[in-house]
Amino acid sequence: MANGIGILVVLMLLLSCSGKKNAPVALAAPRDSLPVMDTEKVTTLISDSGVTRYRIETEEWLVYDRKNPSYWAFEKGLYLEKFDTLFRVEASIQSDTAYYYDKMRLWKLQGHVDVKNQKGERFNTELLFWDQNKQRVYSDRFIRIEQPDRVITGYGFESNQEMTIYTIYKPEGIFYVDEGAGTADSVKTDSVQTGNTRQERPDLVEVQKGGK
Numbered sequence: 001m002a003n004g005i006g007i008l009v010v011l012m013l014l015l016s017c018s019g020k021k022n023a024p025v026a027l028a029a030p031r032d033s034l035p036v037m038d039t040e041k042v043t044t045l046i047s048d049s050g051v052t053r054y055r056i057e058t059e060e061w062l063v064y065d066r067k068n069p070s071y072w073a074f075e076k077g078l079y080l081e082k083f084d085t086l087f088r089v090e091a092s093i094q095s096d097t098a099y100y101y102d103k104m105r106l107w108k109l110q111g112h113v114d115v116k117n118q119k120g121e122r123f124n125t126e127l128l129f130w131d132q133n134k135q136r137v138y139s140d141r142f143i144r145i146e147q148p149d150r151v152i153t154g155y156g157f158e159s160n161q162e163m164t165i166y167t168i169y170k171p172e173g174i175f176y177v178d179e180g181a182g183t184a185d186s187v188k189t190d191s192v193q194t195g196n197t198r199q200e201r202p203d204l205v206e207v208q209k210g211g212k
Helices: 002-018
Strands: 037-048 051-064 071-074 078-083 089-095 097-101 106-117 122-131 136-146 150-160 166-178 183-188 206-208
Touching: 078 097, 089 122, 136 166
Parallel strands: none
Antiparallel strands: 037 051, 051 071, 051 078, 071 097, 078 089, 089 106, 097 106, 106 122, 122 136, 136 150, 150 166, 166 183, 183 206
C-alpha cells in the first residue's frame, strides 16, 4: 500500500511539473559585439599630434574597441571638417554612414557622400575612402565634381587629402558651363588630372557645343 501511494505522489509531481512553461533565459551578447561607447548628438573637436585638426558632428557615435579591426561607427550620418595648422577649414565631408578604423587611420564613407574643398569645388559619390597614413582619398565608384566653370564625371578617383590635386581615371565627360551664353561644352577623354588638366588619347576627345 505504501509503495502504491509513493508511486502516485511521484506521478502527480511529474504531471504538475510538465504543465509549467519554462521562463525564457536572456543570453548575454558577446563582449566584442557591444560598443564600449554609445554617445548621441555629438559635436566635438579632435586633435592630432597635439593640434586640433577635425570637428565632428553626428547623431550617434559608437566605438567598437574589441572588433577586429576596431572601429568607430557613425551609422546615422556624419559631418566632418578638417582644419589646417591655422584652424582654417581645408575640407568638409558629409555622408549618410561612416566608419573609422582607428588602428589603420582609415575612413570609409558611404551613402550620399558630399565633399567640399577650400577652393569651393564639390565632390559627390556613393563610396569614399580616406587613408590618413598615406594622406590619400580614393574611390572606384562614380564621381561627380562640380567646379565654378565645369562639371566632371567619371569612375575611379584619387586625390590628396585636401582634395585639391586629383585624378579621375575613367572620365565620362567634362561639361564646361558658359553662363553668359547659356551653353555647355561636353568633352570626353580617357583621364582627367587637376593642375595641368591632362587628356590622354586626344583622338577620342569629342566636343559638343550648345548642348547638342
